[in-house]
Amino acid sequence: MTAADQEARARDVLGVSRLTDTALTSWLHGLPGVDQVGCEARAAALGTRSIKTTSKAWAIDLAISMIDLTTLEGADTPGKVRGLCTKALSPLPSDPSTPRPAAVCVYGDMVATARATLGASDVKVAAVATAFPSGRASLPVKLADTRYAVEAGADEIDMVIDRGAFLSGDHVTVFEQIVAVKEACGDARLKVILETGELVTYDNVRRASWLAMLAGADFIKTSTGKVAPAATLPVTVVMLEAVRDWLALTGRMVGVKPAGGIRTSKDAIKFLVAVNEVAGEAWLSDEWFRFGASSLLNDLLLQRQRMSTGAYSGADYIPDDSPSLY
Known part of the structure; x- marks a missing residue:
């Protein structure tokens, strides 16, 4: 879809003949x-749900398959x-039935290495772009960053919005940049x-979610992982409500994609419960759902081994991602 079509x-969606900042902000x-x-x-109530035995094993495998393994x-x-x-x-050479993560997420200059x-x-290969993590760059630089990653073989692009523009009420600039990217x-x-x-506020999270979807986002993602707080369950609930309501409105x-701070199987399962409900x-x-994570995979693999063997394994039994020598 071209920018004009978007x-x-x-x-x-807005019911207007011309897209202005006034119309967008009012909406x-x-x-x-x-x-x-x-x-x-x-969110607190969803976090108390208990999942056991076969349902837990299914949830662990599902969570593994949803990870964007990130560096x-x-x-x-x-x-x-x-x-x-x-x-x-x-992920676990001793058990070929272990699911693979959905993607590996890297900087744009590492896309070719990941692709090869x-x-x-x-x-899939996912690449962060648009002057990640700050987003402080001109639009031509952001577009060049995006095109470079795509040409190198990226299947997915993770862009950051201009938070300064959003927080100052310049919603049309944020919209236009997302459309262009x-x-x-x-x-x-x-x-x-x-x-x-x-x-700052849940209202802003809801507005930013709808703004991103209006501009053509395929996913909305909580965080870069470089700012605290990152992926919290309440924020993710607000974003899940937004995509649910967007589907009802537009079809x-x-x-x-919650990203940053999700490190344990227990945490991942809480998010899956929220997704479902x-x-x-x-x-x-x-x-339609991903975890942006680096250490989460290890804990999920340990929990998977425990459910399979009945005993906890040490971290030494999980393959690491140390730099290879080739």
């Missing part, structure tokens, strides 16, 4: 407000990325990072 679709501020107390109470450090090397990709291809290592496997993605799917830890599904069973797929 803007036309947005005008249809976003007309969304129902979020009851902070109610949202946090609901986004300044010290990343080709060897580290190859090691991470190798782990994604074979993953080859034609079903593990979406067009630059070509066939790659676009995940739009809201950086919810900087948005179009959008995915959700807030958005619905249709989102219980790596096509």
Whole structure:
């Protein structure tokens, strides 16, 4: 879809003939407000649900299949990325039935290395772009960043919004940048990072979610993982409500990706319960829900081994992602 087509679709949703900042802001501020107390109470209640035996085993495998296995450090090397990709291809060599993560997420300059290592496997290559994590760059730079990653072989692009523009009420700039990046993605799917830890209120999270979907996001993502708080359950509940309501309004599904701070199987299962009960069973797929994580996979693998053997294994029994020597 071209930028012009996307803007036309947005005008249809808003019911206006011309997309102006006034019209966009008025529409976003007309969304129902979020009851902070109610949202946090609901998230807390969802977090107490108990899942056992076969249901827990199924949830652990599902969570593994939803991970975007991530390394986004300044010290990343080709060897580290190859090691991470190798782990994604074979998370637990002793048990070939172990699911693979959905994707490996890296900086744009590491996409070619990830693509070469993953080859034609079903593990996708995701790349952060648009001056991640700050988003402080001109639009031409953001578009060049995106095109570079796509040309190198990225299947998915994780972009960050201009939080300064959003918080100052310049919603049309945020909209136009997302539309332009979406067009630059070509066939790659676009995940739009809201950086919810900087948005301050749940109302802002809801508005930013709807703004991103209006501009053509395929996923809305909580965080870069570089700002605290990152992926909290209440924020994710607000975003799940947004994609559910967007589907009801437009007939179009959008995915959700909480990222940052989700490290244990117990935490992952809480999020899966929220997905099922807030958005619905249709989102219980790596096509529509992802975890942005690095250490989560190890804990899920340990829990999977425990359920299979009846005994806990040490971390030494889990493959690491140390830099490879080739």
